[in-house]
Amino acid sequence: DAGITQSPRHKVTETGTPVTLRCHQTENHRYMYWYRQDPGHGLRLIHYSYGVKDTDKGEVSDGYSVSRSKTEDFLLTLESATSSQTSVYFCAISESNSYGYTFGSGTRLTVV
Amino acid sequence: GIQVEQSPPDLILQEGANSTLRCNFSDSVNNLQWFHQNPWGQLINLFYIPSGTKQNGRLSATTVATERYSLLYISSSQTTDSGVYFCAVEPGSARQLTFGSGTQLTVLP
Numbered sequence: 001d002a003g004i005t006q007s008p009r010h011k012v013t014e015t016g017t018p019v020t021l022r023c024h025q026t027e028n029h030r031y032m033y034w035y036r037q038d039p040g041h042g043l044r045l046i047h048y049s050y051g052v053k054d055t056d057k058g059e060v061s062d063g064y065s066v067s068r069s070k071t072e073d074f075l076l077t078l079e080s081a082t083s084s085q086t087s088v089y090f091c092a093i094s095e096s097n098s099y100g101y102t103f104g105s106g107t108r109l110t111v112v
Numbered sequence: 113g114i115q116v117e118q119s120p121p122d123l124i125l126q127e128g129a130n131s132t133l134r135c136n137f138s139d140s141v142n143n144l145q146w147f148h149q150n151p152w153g154q155l156i157n158l159f160y161i162p163s164g165t166k167q168n169g170r171l172s173a174t175t176v177a178t179e180r181y182s183l184l185y186i187s188s189s190q191t192t193d194s195g196v197y198f199c200a201v202e203p204g205s206a207r208q209l210t211f212g213s214g215t216q217l218t219v220l221p
Contacts, residue, residue: 031207042198043200043211044211045208045209050207059113094207096207100145100160101157101200103155103157105153
């Protein structure tokens with residue numbers, strides 16, 4: 001979507017390796033989120049940020065860490081990837097008193 | 113946490129037919145959105161509708177916050193309407209969206 005980009009779009013990695021996904025926004029929105037989407041589970045929140053260096057856990061945070069050193073960037077790190085982390089990852093942004101959440105195009109991650 | 117239930121889980125229509133998708137939620141909400149996930153996986157924001165009624169072309173949505181449900185209407189459906197429709201809510205207590213499990217819509221030519 002305009003104003004929010006995710007990179008990479010696709011990645012294949014080996015079990016046990018570290019992986020970092022990047023979300024970049026140009027909207028200057030305060031809130032940023034990482035979700036994962038899996039068959040049968042819909043979209044579930046991993047972590048979110050409510051400002052620079054302010055982050056909190058979501059529903060499925062185990063095995064993931066995040067960082068936000070600048071308003072525009074929100075990084076999701078898998079310290080040691082496992083096959084259960086094979087999924088599609090979506091980033092989202094929102095602002096207080098705005099018109100809702102906007103999602104990025106997703107990153108398809110495969111852990112082999 | 114808040115529960116979000118969507119119905120029906122699957123819907124198959126002939127092109128030109130109308131349909132109604134329903135979203136029930138278990139607590140008061142600050143935000144409710146309807147998304148369409150197209151066959152390429154993109155999540156398209158259809159409506160931001162915490163209350164009231166909105167229309168956009170062939171699509172319209174109504175949220176009755178006091179009764180904790182929302183409806184998405186699709187009229188004169190087209191094959192390009194196929195995909196998964198998600199309802200997502202932001203409860204009053206937290207600034208995060210919780211998604212329903214979606215309605216898989218297939219529109220046949």
